[in-house]
Every structure is written in C-alpha cells, then in structure tokens.
Amino acid sequence: MDYTITLTDTEKKSMEFIAADVDDWITNVSTNRARLAKEEIIALNTAHCNANSIAIAVGEDAQVTQAYTLGVVKSAADRNKETEEK
Amino acid sequence: MTGKIKLPHASGNSMSIAAPATNPASDLELKLPATIGSANQFLKNSGTAGTLEFSNNLTFDGTTFQTQHATGAIARVQNSTAATSQSASLELAPANGLLGHAIKSVSEEDFSTGANRTAYLSIEGRKDGTLAERMRIYSSGAVTTPNQPCSFYIGLSNSHTSNATDSTETLVFATVKLNEGSHYNGSNGRFTAPVAGTYFVGLNLLIDDSASVASRSADLQKNGSGYVTMTYDRNGGQYTGMSGTAIIELAVGDYISVRATAGVHIGGETSLLVYLLG
Numbered sequence: 001m002d003y004t005i006t007l008t009d010t011e012k013k014s015m016e017f018i019a020a021d022v023d024d025w026i027t028n029v030s031t032n033r034a035r036l037a038k039e040e041i042i043a044l045n046t047a048h049c050n051a052n053s054i055a056i057a058v059g060e061d062a063q064v065t066q067a068y069t070l071g072v073v074k075s076a077a078d079r080n081k082e083t084e085e086k
Numbered sequence: 087m088t089g090k091i092k093l094p095h096a097s098g099n100s101m102s103i104a105a106p107a108t109n110p111a112s113d114l115e116l117k118l119p120a121t122i123g124s125a126n127q128f129l130k131n132s133g134t135a136g137t138l139e140f141s142n143n144l145t146f147d148g149t150t151f152q153t154q155h156a157t158g159a160i161a162r163v164q165n166s167t168a169a170t171s172q173s174a175s176l177e178l179a180p181a182n183g184l185l186g187h188a189i190k191s192v193s194e195e196d197f198s199t200g201a202n203r204t205a206y207l208s209i210e211g212r213k214d215g216t217l218a219e220r221m222r223i224y225s226s227g228a229v230t231t232p233n234q235p236c237s238f239y240i241g242l243s244n245s246h247t248s249n250a251t252d253s254t255e256t257l258v259f260a261t262v263k264l265n266e267g268s269h270y271n272g273s274n275g276r277f278t279a280p281v282a283g284t285y286f287v288g289l290n291l292l293i294d295d296s297a298s299v300a301s302r303s304a305d306l307q308k309n310g311s312g313y314v315t316m317t318y319d320r321n322g323g324q325y326t327g328m329s330g331t332a333i334i335e336l337a338v339g340d341y342i343s344v345r346a347t348a349g350v351h352i353g354g355e356t357s358l359l360v361y362l363l364g
Contacts, residue, residue, distance in 0.1 A: 018340070020310035029339040032271060032278040039268055 003030075041067045048072045168198045187211050194225065235280050236361035237270035238263040242352040250294035251350045256343045257304070259358045270360065275343045277360045279336035286333050288359040289316045289344055293326040297349025304346035306332050316344070325351070333363065 005026070007015065012022065019025035042060060045067035049056045057066040067073045074082075090104035116136055119129070123140030126147045132139040143154045153159045163174040172193045180186040188210040195202040209221040222230045239259030244251045251257070258275035270277045279285065293302055303318045316330030334342060342360070350356055 018309055018337075020307075025309050025339070025341075028274075028276060028278060028341055032276070032341070035271060036268055 038064060041073050045070070045072050165193075168196050170194060170196055172197075185212065185217065188217070233266060234362055235267045235269050236359070237265045237277055238357065238359040239265070239270060239272065240354040240357040242350065242356055243272070244350075244352060246352045248294065248296035249352050250297045251346070251348050251352060254345065254347045256307075256345050257350065257356075257358070259356075261354065263357075270358075276341040277343070278341040279338055281362070282337045284333055284335050284363045285342070286331070286359075286361050286363050287316070287342065288331045289329060290355070290357045291317060291328040291346065292351035292353070292355035293319065293321065293324075293328060293349050294351040295323065295325045297323070299323045300347075300349070302326075302328065302347050302349055304328070304330065304344055304350075306330075306334065307343050307345050308334060308336070309340055310343075312345075313342070327355075 007022075015022040015025065038060060042063050045063050046056060048054070048067075048070060054070070057063045068075075088105050090102040092100050092102045094100040114136065116138060119139045121140065123129070126145040127140040127142070128144050128146070129138055130141050130144075131137065143159070145152050145154070153161050163176060165172045165174045170193055173190050175188050175190040177185050178187045178189075188208075190208045190210065191205050192208055194204040194206060197203045197205075204225045206225055207223040208219050210217050211220040212218075218233075220231065220233055222232075224230070239262055241259065241261040242251065243258045243260035244255060246252060256275045258272065259270070260272055262270075262272060267280055269280050277285075287306055289304060289306070291302075291304055299321070301318065301320045304316050306313045306316050313334060314332050316332055317328040319326055319328050336342065344358060
C-alpha cells in the first residue's frame with residue numbers, strides 16, 4: 001500500500017538534519033509500528049482461538065485476517081464509529 | 087407523629103428540618119455552628135460530639151478536594167481488615183469517568199503486629215483498555231518497572247563466511263533473549279524508540295579467528311547516521327573480544343543500529359542490549 005505525505009521545504013531540511021535517509025526514517029516508523037500492532041493482533045487472535053477451540057490460521061498474514069474475520073479486533077476507525085453511534 | 091420544623095418559601099413550597107428516621111438511643115442534641123462558615127467548607131462535628139462546626143482544613147470547590155494543615159496535611163485512604171493482600175487505593179479517572187491509573191498500597195503481611203506490617207506500593211496504568219501494574223515499590227525500597235522498554239539480543243543473521251561477517255554492514259542480531267515491548271526488530275537490526283528519552287546501549291563483539299588482520303570497529307548509528315564509535319581494535323587472525331557502551335537521546339520513532347566492519351563472529355558471543363534509562 002502506498003501512502004504519500006507532503007513536507008514543506010523547511011520540514012524536509014529539518015528531517016534531513018536528524019535522519020540520513022528521510023524516506024527510510026518515515027518508512028521505518030510506519031513499518032515498525034505496524035510490526036508491533038501485528039504482534040499484538042496475533043497474540044489476541046491466538047488467545048481467542050485457544051479459548052474457543054478454533055483452529056488458528058497458518059501464517060502471520062492469515063492470522064491477522066482471521067482476527068478481523070472473527071471480530072477479535074476491529075479497525076480504529078470502526079471503533080470510533082461504534083463509540084459515536086452510542 | 088414525627089416532629090419537624092417547616093420553613094415555607096414565599097412562593098408556596100416549603101423545606102422542613104425533621105426528626106431522625108429511627109428512634110435515637112436517648113434524647114440527643116445537635117448544636118449548630120456559631121458562624122455561617124466560608125464557601126466550600128464541610129460541616130462536621132467539632133472536638134465535642136454534637137457540636138457542629140465548619141471545617142477550616144477540608145474543602146471541596148467542585149473541582150479540587152483539599153486538605154490543609156499548617157505543618158502536615160494528610161489525606162488517608164484506609165482498609166481496616168488485618169490480612170495479607172489487602173489494599174487501599176487512590177484511583178484517577180482522567181476521561182469519560184473511567185479509571186486511567188490507580189495508586190495502590192498492598193499488604194504483604196497481615197499487619198496484626200509491628201513485625202507483620204509490610205506493604206508494597208503499586209502503580210497501575212491502563213493501555214488499550216487494559217489496566218495493569220506498571221511500577222512497584224517494594225517495602226525494601228526496590229523498584230520494578232516490568233514494562234520498561236529493553237532489548238537483549240545475541241548472535242547475528244548477517245551473511246558470513248566461516249562464522250565471520252563478510253562486509254561492513256548493519257549488524258542484525260538474531261536471537262532474542264529479552265525484548266520487552268518488542269522494540270528491537272530482529273529483521274533489520276533496528277531498535278526504534280517507543281518514547282522520547284535517554285537510552286543505554288551496550289555492545290559485545292567477538293572478532294572471529296578467521297577474520298583477516300585489520301582494524302575493526304563498530305559504530306552506533308542514529309537514524310542511519312554515525313553517532314559514536316563504540317569499539318575499535320587492530321587485532322585479527324585470532325579471537326578478540328571487543329565491547330562498548332553509550333547513552334543516546336532519542337525522540338519517538340528515532341531508531342538506532344550498529345554498523346560494523348567485517349569479521350564479527352556471528353555466534354552468541356556477539357550481543358547487543360538497549361534499555362530506556364528515563
């Protein structure tokens with residue numbers, strides 16, 4: 001999935017001050033946060049499947065998909081929507 | 087018949103002061119305060135039971151509950167059961183009326199005698215809906231923070247020849263010993279800071295005996311740029327231990343990695359540790 005962000009010239013210069021490769025820094029922040037979230041989702045899905053005698057999907061990608069399918073996790077946007085609807 | 091004093095309002099309705107709902111143990115008397123008090127003061131018994139007065143040292147203005155004393159103000163939350171695992175808590179609910187943090191004193195003994203009065207202090211915090219202990223101060227004074235970010239990895243997954251890394255590159259530590267919070271990524275060799283703060287970094291390298299005789303070094307890099315050379319050596323052709331430590335200030339999302347020259351032994355004698363100092 002590609003996401004595009006726009007930095008001003010000043011923001012670009014500021015980022016170049018702290019990172020050798022700005023694109024790499026931004027990508028690392030995102031992918032690392034996604035990695036942590038994936039670990040959390042897999043842990044929640046594993047606990048749910050074990051507690052309910054459900055076969056755990058094979059592979060990390062499949063387990064994240066399974067967590068959404070089973071309703072073990074919901075996207076933050078969906079959680080916000082549910083809160084607003086109450 | 088229940089006695090009461092009825093005070094009618096000019097508009098027609100009234101407010102009454104009535105006798106107790108149940109029969110008192112004897113004929114009792116409550117004496118009103120001699121003043122009308124000040125805003126936000128509580129009405130309480132004075133030093134003489136039955137004589138009411140306004141408290142000078144306890145107030146509540148709708149936002150702040152305040153106890154005040156010239157030399158030592160105390161707010162006390164008390165549990166009266168003499169047993170282990172009893173607690174007294176101060177709960178803080180920052181939003182939506184829900185608990186965010188709790189400061190809890192927990193009895194480790196039954197408190198029945200002086201020798202049996204030991205307690206620890208627990209600070210709990212809520213993350214993603216779950217409340218859990220984040221800090222404990224033991225009766226001895228020892229402090230534990232079970233979720234303090236820290237990582238300890240050994241061994242390398244870098245490409246290698248005869249157990250020695252092939253080129254100058256980022257070391258990717260492969261075997262996790264400890265990775266609280268999972269902030270070290272064993273796939274790319276980066277520790278990404280979860281919170282802004284000062285971090286301690288420790289590095290232990292073993293130069294492989296198959297490495298050529300040459301100078302060896304390992305640099306700590308911050309966001310892909312050199313921060314400090316952690317260790318340097320000119321030996322080669324024999325096993326040589328090299329180590330270094332550093333502290334580094336990181337903002338949220340900043341990452342650190344170790345870039346080293348070729349010849350580093352890939353086994354468990356090579357290790358990296360990172361932890362948050364504060």
